[in-house]
Amino acid sequence: MEEQCSIKNILHVEMEIPQNKISKFWEGLKEGKLLATKCKKCARIFFPPTADCPSCYSSDMDWIELNGNAELITWTVIHVAPKSFSEHSPYIIAVAKLEEGPKVMAWLSDVKPEDIKPRMELKLVAKRFYEEKLIYCFTPAHARPLS
Protein backbone atom coordinates (compact mmCIF):
# COMPACT_ATOMS: atom_id res chain seq x y z
CA MET A 1 0.00 0.00 0.00
CA GLU A 2 1.33 3.38 -1.04
CA GLU A 3 1.55 6.03 1.62
CA GLN A 4 -0.12 9.38 0.88
CA CYS A 5 2.28 12.25 1.06
CA SER A 6 1.29 15.88 0.76
CA ILE A 7 2.44 19.35 1.66
CA LYS A 8 -0.08 21.94 2.67
CA ASN A 9 0.57 25.45 1.40
CA ILE A 10 -1.61 28.47 2.01
CA LEU A 11 -1.58 30.86 -0.88
CA HIS A 12 -2.39 34.52 -0.30
CA VAL A 13 -3.45 36.44 -3.37
CA GLU A 14 -3.66 40.19 -3.40
CA MET A 15 -5.03 42.07 -6.36
CA GLU A 16 -5.17 45.70 -7.19
CA ILE A 17 -7.70 46.70 -9.79
CA PRO A 18 -6.90 50.13 -11.23
CA GLN A 19 -9.89 52.46 -11.08
CA ASN A 20 -8.32 55.56 -12.61
CA LYS A 21 -9.82 54.91 -16.05
CA ILE A 22 -13.35 54.93 -14.59
CA SER A 23 -12.82 57.39 -11.72
CA LYS A 24 -15.11 59.81 -13.55
CA PHE A 25 -17.97 57.39 -12.76
CA TRP A 26 -17.41 57.76 -8.98
CA GLU A 27 -17.05 61.54 -9.26
CA GLY A 28 -20.35 61.69 -11.17
CA LEU A 29 -22.08 59.51 -8.59
CA LYS A 30 -21.13 62.02 -5.86
CA GLU A 31 -23.01 64.67 -7.85
CA GLY A 32 -25.98 62.37 -8.42
CA LYS A 33 -25.01 61.70 -12.04
CA LEU A 34 -25.06 58.25 -13.60
CA LEU A 35 -22.26 58.05 -16.14
CA ALA A 36 -21.83 55.22 -18.62
CA THR A 37 -19.19 54.62 -21.25
CA LYS A 38 -20.04 54.39 -24.94
CA CYS A 39 -17.69 52.71 -27.39
CA LYS A 40 -16.76 55.12 -30.19
CA LYS A 41 -16.13 52.21 -32.53
CA CYS A 42 -19.21 49.97 -32.10
CA ALA A 43 -21.53 52.38 -30.18
CA ARG A 44 -22.32 49.91 -27.39
CA ILE A 45 -23.11 51.47 -24.01
CA PHE A 46 -21.81 50.06 -20.74
CA PHE A 47 -23.12 50.54 -17.23
CA PRO A 48 -21.38 50.17 -14.89
CA PRO A 49 -18.83 51.76 -17.22
CA THR A 50 -15.90 49.85 -18.64
CA ALA A 51 -12.64 51.43 -19.77
CA ASP A 52 -12.34 49.00 -22.67
CA CYS A 53 -15.06 47.62 -24.90
CA PRO A 54 -15.61 43.91 -24.22
CA SER A 55 -17.36 43.65 -27.58
CA CYS A 56 -14.82 45.04 -30.08
CA TYR A 57 -11.82 45.50 -27.70
CA SER A 58 -11.49 49.20 -28.48
CA SER A 59 -10.27 51.53 -25.74
CA ASP A 60 -11.71 54.56 -27.45
CA MET A 61 -14.65 55.35 -25.18
CA ASP A 62 -16.92 58.33 -24.65
CA TRP A 63 -18.66 59.26 -21.38
CA ILE A 64 -22.41 59.74 -21.51
CA GLU A 65 -24.88 60.67 -18.79
CA LEU A 66 -27.84 58.32 -18.40
CA ASN A 67 -31.30 59.75 -17.75
CA GLY A 68 -32.00 56.93 -15.27
CA ASN A 69 -35.23 55.78 -16.94
CA ALA A 70 -35.58 52.01 -16.82
CA GLU A 71 -38.14 49.24 -17.20
CA LEU A 72 -38.23 46.37 -14.74
CA ILE A 73 -37.42 42.97 -16.25
CA THR A 74 -37.23 40.75 -13.19
CA TRP A 75 -36.61 40.85 -9.43
CA THR A 76 -36.08 38.72 -6.39
CA VAL A 77 -36.57 39.28 -2.68
CA ILE A 78 -33.54 38.24 -0.65
CA HIS A 79 -34.50 36.81 2.74
CA VAL A 80 -31.36 34.78 3.40
CA ALA A 81 -28.65 37.35 2.78
CA PRO A 82 -24.88 37.00 2.77
CA LYS A 83 -23.42 37.79 6.20
CA SER A 84 -22.37 41.34 5.25
CA PHE A 85 -25.93 42.20 4.13
CA SER A 86 -27.87 40.20 6.73
CA GLU A 87 -28.88 43.30 8.71
CA HIS A 88 -30.61 44.69 5.60
CA SER A 89 -32.71 41.65 4.70
CA PRO A 90 -35.25 41.26 3.32
CA TYR A 91 -34.22 43.39 0.37
CA ILE A 92 -35.00 43.41 -3.33
CA ILE A 93 -32.58 42.88 -6.21
CA ALA A 94 -33.87 43.88 -9.64
CA VAL A 95 -32.74 43.66 -13.25
CA ALA A 96 -34.04 46.45 -15.44
CA LYS A 97 -33.41 47.69 -18.96
CA LEU A 98 -32.21 51.27 -19.19
CA GLU A 99 -33.72 53.54 -21.84
CA GLU A 100 -30.22 53.77 -23.37
CA GLY A 101 -30.05 49.97 -23.73
CA PRO A 102 -27.94 48.30 -21.04
CA LYS A 103 -29.51 45.89 -18.58
CA VAL A 104 -28.52 46.68 -15.01
CA MET A 105 -28.76 44.70 -11.80
CA ALA A 106 -29.17 46.76 -8.64
CA TRP A 107 -31.08 47.07 -5.39
CA LEU A 108 -34.69 48.17 -5.72
CA SER A 109 -35.68 50.41 -2.84
CA ASP A 110 -38.67 52.48 -1.70
CA VAL A 111 -41.22 49.83 -2.70
CA LYS A 112 -42.88 46.90 -0.94
CA PRO A 113 -42.42 43.51 -2.65
CA GLU A 114 -46.22 43.15 -3.03
CA ASP A 115 -46.39 46.44 -4.96
CA ILE A 116 -43.86 45.44 -7.62
CA LYS A 117 -45.29 44.87 -11.10
CA PRO A 118 -43.56 43.40 -14.16
CA ARG A 119 -42.44 46.11 -16.62
CA MET A 120 -43.02 48.86 -14.06
CA GLU A 121 -41.13 52.08 -14.70
CA LEU A 122 -38.10 52.58 -12.51
CA LYS A 123 -35.53 55.26 -12.02
CA LEU A 124 -31.86 54.46 -11.50
CA VAL A 125 -30.51 56.90 -8.92
CA ALA A 126 -27.33 57.59 -6.99
CA LYS A 127 -27.85 56.94 -3.30
CA ARG A 128 -26.04 56.81 0.01
CA PHE A 129 -26.26 53.26 1.24
CA TYR A 130 -27.27 53.46 4.87
CA GLU A 131 -25.26 56.71 5.22
CA GLU A 132 -22.12 54.91 4.14
CA LYS A 133 -21.06 53.96 0.65
CA LEU A 134 -22.32 55.71 -2.41
CA ILE A 135 -24.13 53.31 -4.71
CA TYR A 136 -26.72 53.34 -7.46
CA CYS A 137 -30.09 51.69 -7.04
CA PHE A 138 -33.53 51.52 -8.59
CA THR A 139 -36.55 53.26 -7.17
CA PRO A 140 -40.10 53.35 -8.58
CA ALA A 141 -40.38 56.18 -11.14
CA HIS A 142 -43.69 57.47 -9.86
CA ALA A 143 -43.24 57.11 -6.14
CA ARG A 144 -41.94 59.53 -3.60
CA PRO A 145 -38.77 58.18 -2.00
CA LEU A 146 -39.37 56.97 1.55
CA SER A 147 -35.86 58.32 2.39
Ligand SMILES: [Zn+2]
Ligand atom coordinates in the same frame (compact mmCIF):
# COMPACT_ATOMS: atom_id res chain seq x y z
ZN1 LIG B 1 -16.87 48.47 -29.11
